[in-house]
Amino acid sequence: MSEVADGLERKLEGMLEIEKFEPSAEYRDGALWTDPAIYEEAAADPVAWWTARAKELLDWDVEPTTGLDDSNPPFYRWFEDGRLNASHNCLDRHVAAGLGDRVAYHWRGEEGERRDVTYAELLDSTQRFANALKDLGVKKGDVVGIYLPMIPEVAVAMLACARIGAIHNVVFGGFSAESVRERMEFSEAKVLITVDGARRKGRTAPIKQQVDEQMGDLGSLGKIVVVRATGTACPMTEGRDVFYDEACAAAAAECPAEPMEAEHPLFILYTSGSTAKPKGIVHTTGGYLTGVTTTHRHVFDLRPEEDVWWCAADVGWVTGHSYIVYGPLSNGATSVMWEGAPDHPHQGIWWELVQDHGVTILYAAPTAIRTFIKWGAEIPGRYDLSSLRLLGSVGEPINPKAWLWYHQVIGGGRCPIVDTWWQTETGAIMITPLPGITATKPGSATTPFPGVSADVVDERSGEPVAEGQGLLVLEKPWPSMLRTLYKEDERFVETYFSRFGKERYLVGDAARKDGDGYLWVIGRIDDVVNVSGHRLSTAEVESAIVAHESVAEAAVIGQSDPDTGQAICAFVTLAGGVEPTEELVEGIRAEVATRIGKFARPKRVIWADDLPKTRSGKIMRRLLRDIAEGRALGDVTTLRDPGVMAELERQIAAEGDED
Ligand code: WT7
Numbered sequence: 001m002s003e004v005a006d007g008l009e010r011k012l013e014g015m016l017e018i019e020k021f022e023p024s025a026e027y028r029d030g031a032l033w034t035d036p037a038i039y040e041e042a043a044a045d046p047v048a049w050w051t052a053r054a055k056e057l058l059d060w061d062v063e064p065t066t067g068l069d070d071s072n073p074p075f076y077r078w079f080e081d082g083r084l085n086a087s088h089n090c091l092d093r094h095v096a097a098g099l100g101d102r103v104a105y106h107w108r109g110e111e112g113e114r115r116d117v118t119y120a121e122l123l124d125s126t127q128r129f130a131n132a133l134k135d136l137g138v139k140k141g142d143v144v145g146i147y148l149p150m151i152p153e154v155a156v157a158m159l160a161c162a163r164i165g166a167i168h169n170v171v172f173g174g175f176s177a178e179s180v181r182e183r184m185e186f187s188e189a190k191v192l193i194t195v196d197g198a199r200r201k202g203r204t205a206p207i208k209q210q211v212d213e214q215m216g217d218l219g220s221l222g223k224i225v226v227v228r229a230t231g232t233a234c235p236m237t238e239g240r241d242v243f244y245d246e247a248c249a250a251a252a253a254e255c256p257a258e259p260m261e262a263e264h265p266l267f268i269l270y271t272s273g274s275t276a277k278p279k280g281i282v283h284t285t286g287g288y289l290t291g292v293t294t295t296h297r298h299v300f301d302l303r304p305e306e307d308v309w310w311c312a313a314d315v316g317w318v319t320g321h322s323y324i325v326y327g328p329l330s331n332g333a334t335s336v337m338w339e340g341a342p343d344h345p346h347q348g349i350w351w352e353l354v355q356d357h358g359v360t361i362l363y364a365a366p367t368a369i370r371t372f373i374k375w376g377a378e379i380p381g382r383y384d385l386s387s388l389r390l391l392g393s394v395g396e397p398i399n400p401k402a403w404l405w406y407h408q409v410i411g412g413g414r415c416p417i418v419d420t421w422w423q424t425e426t427g428a429i430m431i432t433p434l435p436g437i438t439a440t441k442p443g444s445a446t447t448p449f450p451g452v453s454a455d456v457v458d459e460r461s462g463e464p465v466a467e468g469q470g471l472l473v474l475e476k477p478w479p480s481m482l483r484t485l486y487k488e489d490e491r492f493v494e495t496y497f498s499r500f501g502k503e504r505y506l507v508g509d510a511a512r513k514d515g516d517g518y519l520w521v522i523g524r525i526d527d528v529v530n531v532s533g534h535r536l537s538t539a540e541v542e543s544a545i546v547a548h549e550s551v552a553e554a555a556v557i558g559q560s561d562p563d564t565g566q567a568i569c570a571f572v573t574l575a576g577g578v579e580p581t582e583e584l585v586e587g588i589r590a591e592v593a594t595r596i597g598k599f600a601r602p603k604r605v606i607w608a609d610d611l612p613k614t615r616s617g618k619i620m621r622r623l624l625r626d627i628a629e630g631r632a633l634g635d636v637t638t639l640r641d642p643g644v645m646a647e648l649e650r651q652i653a654a655e656g657d658e659d
Contacts, residue, residue, distance in 0.1 A: 002378075004377070004378065005376060005377060005378075008377055008405075008408070008409070011408065012401060012404045012405060012408065015404050015408075016400055016401065016404065016442075018442075019441060020439040020440065020441055021407075021416070021417075021439060021440045021441075021442075022439045023416055023435060023436055023437065023438070023439070024414070024416075026414075027389075027414075027416060027435065027436065028436050028437075031301050031435060031436025031437075032297070032298060032301050032302075032303075032436065033298055033301070033434055033436050033437060034436040034437060035437070036437050038434075038437075038450050039447075039450050041450070042450035042451040043450075043451075043453075046451045046452075046453070046476060046478075047067035047068045048067065049450065049451050050067070050068075050078075050290060050294075050451050050478070050479050051064070051067045051079070053290055053293075053294045053451075054079055054082075054286065054290040054479065057290070057293045057294060057297065057330070057331075058084060058089055058286075058289055058290060058293060058330070059084065059088065059089055059093045060082050060083065060084045061083045061084055061085070061088075061259035062081070062082055062083035062084075062259065063082060064079035064080065064081055064082030064262060064286065065081055065082075066079065066080045066081050066082075067079065068477055070477060073497075073502040073503055074492070074493060074496065074497040074502045074503070074505075075483065075484065075489075076477040076481065076483070077263050077483075078262065078263070078284075078286060078287035078290070078477075078479045079262040079263075079286040079287065079290070079479070080261075080262060080263060081262075082261075082262040082286050083259040083260060083261060083262065084259060084260065084262065084285060084286055084289070085162065085163065085257035085258060085259055085260055085285075086159070086162040086260075086266055086285055086289055086326065086330075087126055087130075087159040087160070087162040087163040087257050088163075088257035089289060089293075089330050090159060090162075090325075090326065090329035090330050091119060091122055091123040091126060091159065091329065092123060092257060094119045094332045095119055095120050095123050097332075099119055099332055100118060100119050100120030100123070101118050101119075101120065102118060102119050102332065102334060103116045103117065103118055103119075103334045104117050104118060104119050104121075104122045104155075104328075104329060104334065104335065105117045105122075105152055105155070105334075105335050105336070105337045106308075106334070106335070106336045106337070106357050107151070107152050107337045107339070108336065108337070108338050108339065108340075108353060109151075109199075109339045109340070110199050110200075110201070110202070110339050110340040110341075110344060110345070111199070112345075115152065117152045119332070122152075122155065122156065122159070122329075124253070125152075125153075125156045125248070126156050126159045126160050126163060126255075127160075127163070127253060127254055127255040128248045128251050128252075128253060128255070129156050129157065129160040129244070129247075129248055129251070130159075130160040130161075130163040130164050130255040131251035131252045131253075131254075131255045132160075132225075132244075132247035132248050132250070132251040133160055133161070133164060133166060133191065134164060134251075134255070135247070135250070135251055136191055136222075136223045136225070136242070136247070137190070137222065137223070138161075138164065138166050138190060138191055139164075139165075139166070140164060140165030140166065140258070140260075140264075141165060141166070141167065141265075142166050142167070142190045142191075143166070143167045143168075143169050143187045143188060143189040143190060143268065144157075144161050144166045144167070144168050144169065144189060144190065144191045144192075144193065145168075145169050145170075145171065145180065145183065145184045145187070145189040145191065145192040145193065145221075146158065146161075146168050146169065146170040146171070146192075146193045146194075147170075147171045147173065147175075147180050147192060147193070147194045147195075147207070147211065148170075148173065148193060148194060148195050148227065148315075149173045149195060149198040149199070149229065149339065150173070150314060150315060150337060150338065150339045150340075151195075151227070151229055151339065152337065153195075153227045153229075153244065154170075154315050154325075155315070155324075155325050155329070155337075157193045158170065158267070158315075158321075158325055159325075159329075161267075162266060162285075163255060163257050163258065164255070164258060165258055165260050165264060167265045167266070167267055167268055168266075168267045168268075169183060169184075169187045169189055169267065169268045169269070169270070169280075170267070170269060170315065170316050170321065171183050171270070171316060172314055172316025172317055172597075173198060173314065173316055174314070174316070174534075174597045174598065174599050175316075175596065175597040176210075176593065176594050176595060176596060176597045177207075177210040177211050177213060177214040177215075178214050178594060178595050178596075179595070179596055179597060180192075180211065180214065180215075181214040181215055181218060182278070183270050183278065183280075184215070184218060184220070184221055185218060185220070186270070186277075186278075186280060186486070186487075187268055187270075187280060187486060188220045189220065189221055190220065190221065190222050190223070191221070191222065191223045191224070191225060192211070192215065192221055192223075192224050192225070193224075193225045193227070193244070194207055194208060194211050194224060194225070194226060194227070195207050195208065195226065195227045195228075195229045195230075196208050196226055196227070196228050196229060196230055196231065196232040196233075196234045197229065197230035197231075197232030197234070198229070198230070199229075199230060199339065199340070200340070200341065200344075201340070201341050201343075201344040202344060202345075204230050204232055206232055206234065207232075208224075208226055208232070208234035208235065209234055209235060211224070212234075212235050212237075222240065223240060223241070223242065224237075224240055224241045224242075225241075225242055225243075225244050225247060226241060226242070226243050226244060227243075227244040227245075228243060228244065228245060260285050261285075262284065262285055262286025262287065263284045263285070263286065263287075263483070264284060264285050265282055265283070265284055265285075265483070266283050266284055266285045266288055266289075267282075267283055267321065268280045268281065268282055268283075268486045269281050269283070269318055269321060269424055271318075271424040271425075271535055272528055272535045272536050272537035272540055273495060273526070273528065273537055274495075274526045274527050274528065274537060274539065275537065275539050276537060276539040276540045276542070276543045278537075278540070279485045279488070279491070279495070280485055280486030280487070280488070281318075281424050281425055281482045281485065281486075282482055282483045282484050282485065282486050283427050283480065283482060283483070284483055286479070287427075287478075287479035287480050287481070288326070288427050288428070288479070288480045289326060289330060290479045290480065291322075291426075291427050291428030291478065291479050291480025292322040292323070292326045292327035292330065292427065292428045292480060293326075293327060293330040293331055294428070295322075295327065295428045295429040295432075295449060296322075296323060296327030296328060296330070296331055296333075297327075297331050298434065298449075299392070299418055299420060299429050299432050299434065299435075299449065300361050300363070300390060300392065300418070300435075301361075301390060301434075301435045301436060302331055302333060302361070304331050304332040304333045304334075306360070307333060307334070307360045307361055308334050308335075308336065308357050308358050308359045308360050308361075308387070309328055309333045309334065309335045309336070309359070309360070309361050309363075310335060310336040310338075310353070310354070310357075310359045310361070310362050310363065311323040311324050311328070311335070311363040311364075311392075312338065312342075312350065312362065312363065312364045312365075312368065313363070313364075313365070313394070313395075313533075317424075317533075317534075318423070318424040318427070319363075319394055319395065322427065322428055323363060324337065327428075336353055336357050336359060338350075338353060342368060342371065342372075343371075343375075347375050347379050348379045348380070348382060348383060350368075350372075350380075351379065351380045351382070351383035351385060352383060354383065354385055354387065354388065355383045355384045355385065355387075358387040359387055359388060360387055360388060360389050360390070361388070361389065361390045361391075361392070362388060362390075362391050362392065362410070363391075363392035363393075363394060363420075364391075364392070364393065364394075365393070365394055365395040365396065365532070365533040366393055366395065366396050366397070366398040366399070366402055366533070366565065367395070367396065367532040367533050367563065367564055367565055369393070369398070369402045369405065369406050369410075370402055370562070370563055371563065372405075372409075372410075373402060373405050374563070377405075377409045380409055380410060381409070385410060385412065386412065388410065388411060388412070388415050389414075389415055390415050390416055390418070390435055391406055391407070391410060391411050391415045391416070391417045391418070392417070392418045392419075392420055393406070393417060393418070393419045393420065394419075394420045394422075394429075394533070395530070395533030396523075396530050396533050396565045397443065397520075397521055397522065397523065397565075398419055398442075398443060399443060400442035400443040403417060403419070403442035403443060404442055407442075416433070416435040416440065417433075417440060417442075418432050418433050418434075418435055418440075419432065419433070419440070419443075419444065419445045419446070420432040420445060421445035421519070421521050423507070423508075424482075424535070425481070425482045425496070425505075426474070426478070426480065426481060426482075427480030427481060427482065428478075428480040429449060430448060430449060430452050430454060430474065430478070431445040431446065431447065431448050431449070431452070431454055431519055431521070432445055432446065432449055433445075433446045433447075434449075434450075441518055443520060444514070444518045444519065444520045445519055445520075445521055446518050446519065447517065447518060447519065448519075451478065452474065452476075452478055453474065453475035453476045454472060454473070454474050454475070454519065455472075455473055455475055455513075456468075456469070456470040456471065456472055456473075456511050456512065456513040456519065457470050457471055457473050457500070458470050458471075459471055462499075462500045462504075465513055466513075467513055467514060467515055468512060468513065469510060469511070469512045469522070470510070470511070470512075470513075471506065471507070471509075471510060471511070471525065472507040472509045472510065472511040472519070472521065473500060473504050473505060473506060473507060474504070474505040474507060475503075475504055475505075476503075481505070508524055508525055508526050508528065509521050509522065509523065509524055509525065510522040510523060510524075510525050523566075524558075527539060527621065529541075529556075529557075529558030529566050529568060530558070530565055530566050531558070531561075531564050531565065531566055531567060531568060531599060531600070532563075532564040532565065532599065533565070534599050534600075536568070536596075536600050538555075538556040538557060538558070538621070539556075540596060540600070541556045541568055541570070541592060541596065541600055541602070542554045542555065542556045542570075543595075544591055544592045544595035544596050544600070545570055545572060545588055545591065545592060545602070547591055547595060548587060548588050548591040549575075550574055550575050550578045550584060550587070551572055551573070551574060551575065551588065552573045552574060552575045552576070553572075553573040553611060554570055554571065554572050554573070555570070555571045555608075555611050555619045555621065555624055556568060556569070556570050556571075556602070557569050557571075557621050557624045557625050557628060558625075559603075559604065559625070559628050559629060560629065561603070564603075567603040567604070568600065568601070568602040568603055568604075569602060569603065569604045569605075569606065569624075569628050570588070570602040570604070570605050570606070571606050571608040571611055571624055571648075572588065572605055572606070572607060572608060573607075573608050573609065573610065573611060574607065580607045585605045588602070588605060589601040589602060589605075604628075606628070606648070606651060606652060606655060607651055608647075608648055608651060609647055609651075610641070610644045610647065611624075611644065612624065612636075612639055612641075612644045612645055612648070613639070613640050613641075613644075614638050614639065614640060615638070615640045617640075620638070620639065622634060623636065623639075623645065627645065627648055627649065627652060628652075633645060
């Protein structure tokens with residue numbers, strides 16, 4: 001370890017003792033919200049408070065006269081009689097206010113390309129593409145799939161859908177074409193917008209070709225629009241496929257934004273749950289936009305005229321929907337959009353982007369921060385990061401040491417950190433510090449945002465825990481909450497509102513409340529694994545593994561991992577007569593890559609002659625977690641065959657020898 005690194009290490013160790021970080025007087029002086037009374041004001045009448053935010057921050061064609069309709073829980077409705085258009089709020093109103101020349105996105109490509117897209121340009125492109133979608137037969141309420149990399153067209157595609165009331169269904173670019181097909185099938189998408197090829201670390205993947213291999217016989221999908229991003233040759237089917245640029249050129253330039261009912265669905269986003277079938281989270285226009293606009297402005301203390309915002313997530317996850325597209329654009333902010341990976345073309349690229357564009361607020365995942373820690377503080381040290389004034393964290397718990405490193409090395413000790421807890425389902429940030437008000441504790445997302453009621457309750461009784469561990473719940477409806485699971489109302493009620501009733505939303509996370517009432521989110525209580533902030537269901541990965549011809553059975557668990565937070569560990573029973581080999585491990589990993597995506601590949605495969613099961617045949621994952629992490633085994637008395645565990649222990653002991 002270098003002397004500098006050693007010094008830093010000792011400094012951070014010392015700082016672990018610090019309990020609380022108060023916002024500096026300097027920071028507080030310039031902040032938008034500095035008076036803690038905001039919490040009481042919101043708590044006194046959350047519906048009125050949210051309604052005031054909706055009116056203050058959004059431009060309505062018809063202002064709502066109603067707040068929350070809770071007559072049919074858990075199917076809550078917000079701002080029911082209001083009408084507005086999301087794309088109008090993100091584009092037209094800013095251009096009309098004279099801000100057309102403001103940069104919406106400083107886009108940076110992997111190969112060093114720069115494209116500054118202004119609000120006026122984004123509005124032009126969106127109008128044309130909205131007309132192109134109409135020309136393709138897309139109507140209000142139709143579902144449109146979007147499978148695009150991090151290029152400005154992804155925002156255009158989303159906003160064009162919103163403009164005409166089509167419901168977008170974005171699939172993260174890291175998912176395989178087979179996953180895209182499944183999501184198009186479940187949502188009965190009429191059109192899919194994709195790309196000829198996508199670049200990743202200097203290589204180009206032939207996306208359109210892969211899509212074609214999966215989508216050929218999907219009858220519901222009538223059209224495929226192809227953005228020419230890389231010039232990769234791609235097959236085009238006559239009558240079904242059109243190029244984006246050609247469709248736009250043929251379309252009319254003007255497409256007025258159509259006012260939508262506040263409860264009109266804005267998008268579906270599939271996420272993983274306890275079973276192999278992904279859940280189609282449905283968000284609606286008025287409530288969602290209220291949630292993301294308010295939180296983006298106040299959690300990040302945003303000054304749209306001067307800030308340069310960078311949310312370093314992918315637009316294919318909810319973080320990207322809310323804090324790359326809708327929140328920042330609705331607030332008229334200037335953002336950085338980065339196409340690539342954090343280590344291409346070099347490990348300092350993030351910091352080069354911060355320096356080049358004068359980024360003032362950075363929002364990133366703990367997994368990225370841990371990677372940067374591994375690469376060393378010298379790398380960010382080579383760049384001027386003095387433009388930064390606020391840092392955010394999202395996606396998984398951040399360990400105090402990573403928090404402190406982020407604070408010291410990236411934030412130069414002067415930037416508050418907002419550790420923001422939320423989910424695809426919540427639409428917007430729910431638990432977070434307010435940078436001008438809250439004293440932060442490294443590792444805690446602190447307290448609920450004004451107007452949000454979160455609590456930790458006892459697992460069995462459902463009674464609030466005064467101090468200690470339990471299940472995290474949200475007690476009251478909030479505007480940006482999911483409305484249902486697409487075409488699965490029953491599953492929606494069952495998943496979130498059966499355990500503690502229809503008025504309490506079950507989050508699916510365990511959490512701890514400390515003596516100050518601060519919340520510490522621990523992790524999922526269901527069979528959902530969080531790999532580098534990517535949410536995966538163990539059942540989904542199991543079914544992909546079992547699809548391999550040599551596999552008889554598989555059980556997947558999330559194992560704690562110093563880099564990715566959790567990593568996929570698979571216990572695999574091979575079909576009779578098949579011998580375990582290194583090639584088989586690779587074959588299994590490849591199967592998962594094709595069926596789900598590379599990010600879901602198991603990091604570790606443990607061969608198991610048999611799996612621990614209860615007498616009713618249920619796999620006991622708790623025991624698998626214990627054994628994989630080398631812990632003493634818990635209660636094994638309910639096992640059908642207790643001998644299985646001894647055999648597994650033998651297999652794990654042999655694991656090292658095989659490598
Ligand atoms: C799950 C939601 C939030 C958008 C990206 C992920 C975990 C999220 C935090 C945080 C601890 C966190 C939870 C949650 N999570 N943020 N700040 N601290 N855990 O959205 O894919 O829907 O996953 O991510 O377990 O339930 P998602």
